[in-house]
Amino acid sequence: xxxxxxxREHREALKSEDRRFSVRQxxxxxxxxxxxxxxxxxxxxxxPSEAKIRALAEELGEDPDVLLAMAGKVSSDLxxxxxxxxxxxxxxxxxxxxxxxxxxxRIARDVRDGDW
Amino acid sequence: xxxxxxxREHREALKSEDRRFSVRQxxxxxxxxxxxxxxxxxxxxxxPSEAKIRALAEELGEDPDVLLAMAGKVSSDLxxxxxxxxxxxxxxxxxxxxxxxxxxxRIARDVRDGDW
DNA sequence: ACAAATGTGTAGTATATAGTACACATGACA
DNA sequence: TGTCATGTGTACTATATACTACACATTTGT
Numbered sequence: 001x002x003x004x005x006x007x008r009e010h011r012e013a014l015k016s017e018d019r020r021f022s023v024r025q026x027x028x029x030x031x032x033x034x035x036x037x038x039x040x041x042x043x044x045x046x047x048p049s050e051a052k053i054r055a056l057a058e059e060l061g062e063d064p065d066v067l068l069a070m071a072g073k074v075s076s077d078l079x080x081x082x083x084x085x086x087x088x089x090x091x092x093x094x095x096x097x098x099x100x101x102x103x104x105x106r107i108a109r110d111v112r113d114g115d116w
Numbered sequence: 117x118x119x120x121x122x123x124r125e126h127r128e129a130l131k132s133e134d135r136r137f138s139v140r141q142x143x144x145x146x147x148x149x150x151x152x153x154x155x156x157x158x159x160x161x162x163x164p165s166e167a168k169i170r171a172l173a174e175e176l177g178e179d180p181d182v183l184l185a186m187a188g189k190v191s192s193d194l195x196x197x198x199x200x201x202x203x204x205x206x207x208x209x210x211x212x213x214x215x216x217x218x219x220x221x222r223i224a225r226d227v228r229d230g231d232w
Numbered sequence: 233a234c235a236a237a238t239g240t241g242t243a244g245t246a247t248a249t250a251g252t253a254c255a256c257a258t259g260a261c262a
Numbered sequence: 263t264g265t266c267a268t269g270t271g272t273a274c275t276a277t278a279t280a281c282t283a284c285a286c287a288t289t290t291g292t
Contacts, residue, residue, distance in 0.1 A: 019237095022237080022238065022239085023238070023239060023240090024237075024238060024239080025237095025238095032280095032281075032282090033281080033282055033283075034238085034239075034240085035239080035240060035241080035242095035282085035283085035284090036280090036281065036282075038239055038240055038241095039240080039241095042240085044240090044241095045279095045280085045281085046278090046279075046280080048279095048280070048281080049279085049280060049281085052280090052281095063202075063203060065202040065203060065206040066202050066203060068202065069198070069199040069200075069202035072199070073199075074190065074195045074198050074199060075206060077210075078198065078205075078206060078209050078210070079190045081209055081210070081212070081213045082185070082190050082194065082209070083185040083188065083189075083190060084185075085217070085220070086179075086181040086182050086184065086185035087179060087181060087182060088217060088220040088221065088224075089194075089209070089212075089220070090181040090191060090194060091224050092212075092220055092223060092224045092227075093194050093197055093198070093205070093209075094193075094194070094197070095224050095227045095228055096197070096205075096208075096227060097197045099227055101201070101204060103227070104201070104204040104205070104208055105204065107208060107223055107227075108204075108207050108208045108211050111208075111211045111212060111215055111219070111223075112211055135267095138267080138268060138269085139268070139269060139270090140267075140268060140269075141267095141268095148250095148251075148252090149251080149252055149253075150268085150269075150270085151252085151253085151254090151269080151270060151271080151272095152250090152251065152252075153269095154269055154270055154271095155270080155271095158270085160270090160271095161250085161251085162248090162249075162250085164249095164250070164251080165249080165250060165251085168250090168251095
């Protein structure tokens with residue numbers, strides 16, 4: 001499923017319950033032209049900028065990191081974290097590439113609990 | 117220290133031992149025009165593409181992830197890893213933002229040793 | 233029935249990215 | 263002393279990114 005298809009699907013779902021989720025009204029709220037949002041949803045153009053994707057995520061109640069990923073992007077705040085300690089993060093992320101989901105969850109939990 | 121300054125410094129250091137590290141010769145080996153490399157080193161233009169930065173890292177014996185970071189970029193292979201599991205990685209990386217270096221090293225080691 | 237709202241086609245724009253091509257003055261070195 | 267290599271200034275170029283503006287046919291609500 002492409003970025004555009006995903007957005008269309010979820011926007012349409014919301015629209016069926018609330019007319020304020022038309023292409024035109026959502027476009028206006030996130031600050032783009034309706035024709036542009038229409039083209040994005042149909043995959044006629046590439047996904048928009050990170051800022052617009054964030055606005056869209058907020059508007060549709062979706063996870064911005066997931067939408068960004070579907071758009072082929074990585075959140076700029078994550079990139080900044082990595083850029084500050086490139087060796088450590090590059091190494092760690094490559095190690096974690098093939099780790100199972102539960103391992104990533106556990107590490108996040110351990111770090112949150114200060115277990116190091 | 118900027119990307120350009122760093123490159124110039126390290127290239128010059130190599131050049132003092134080996135004349136093959138002139139702007140012209142390095143430029144040729146990494147596949148760009150000498151004038152372009154010159155401008156990069158003086159910060160006259162933005163850092164080059166990821167591919168050229170990798171070639172430069174190889175040529176100068178530097179860590180590509182560090183050079184990419186100085187250029188304001190994050191390796192595309194790391195981005196791909198993140199994009200495949202955006203929620204897990206986004207969460208984890210934000211948790212690790214303020215973790216000390218030794219914690220990151222330890223996690224990488226634990227994962228490598230399969231300690232989960 | 234008709235006014236308002238809707239989705240979309242076409243055309244165009246501004247800015248960024250990632251460079252090339254060539255000429256020229258200076259410096260090394262044999 | 264001549265030539266060969268070196269670093270750099272100037273002038274372009276091609277492609278990608280991120281949109282806007284407007285018109286128009288269709289659909290929907292009252």
